[in-house]
Amino acid sequence: MTEVTMTVNGKSVSRAVRGNELLVEFLREQLRLTGTHVGCDTSQCGACNVHVNGEVVKACTMFAAEAQGAEVTTIEGMANADGSLSTIQQAFQDHHGLQCGFCTPGMVMSAAALLKDNPKPSEAEVRHHLQGNICRCTGYHNIVKAIMAASGQDVGAIAAE
Structure with missing residues (x-):
């Protein structure tokens, strides 16, 4: 297990991750941010797209440990500050x-x-x-x-x- 710290939707989070834990698994299972969907598991469908340091990334193709120190935005982070839709x-x-x-x-x-x-x-x-x-x-x-x-x-x- 490796300790990973990143900012997700504006909040700093630190968790222990397995070496082969995908970012999509980390977001859904450890952080309970289930808006990021797992579609094909082969990087074809885009259902798992998130932003990592401002760039679109298919979260099923990136290990959680690779996001060490990164700024990650999920669909949950897209809403306005008051909770209304962007x-x-x-x-x-x-x-x-x-x-x-x-x-x-x-x-x-x-x-x-x-x-x-x-x-x-x-x-x-x-x-x-x-x-x-x-x-x-x-x-x-x-x-x-x-x-x-x-x-x-x-x-x-x-x-x-």
Whole structure:
């Protein structure tokens, strides 16, 4: 066991971890932050996306010990300080960017990273950015619409697919 200290959603945490303990396991099992989902366990679906030092990381591909000293943000850390939904989360709700909801935390985390780097992405840029996220329910149309709405763009002209 190795002692690991990191900041998760703005709070310092220290825990003993196994050498092979994945970050997603640490978040879900040790910290009980179950919004980070385990989808494929093979780094294909993006359901486990979190931010580590401001970058999107698939938490099923990173050992918890590798996050030593890191700043980690999960979907639980995306809400506003008063507990209300962030702009991105609200846009997903307003534009029906979710169906079963399983992929939604990873999609929101990917969207936040995209909008940080590209505040006004085109529809094509949003679709390209989401290639590492799999959604089996929505067909992606409303997810793309939600992300563009969160960027402040008019989404009325986006045709339904």
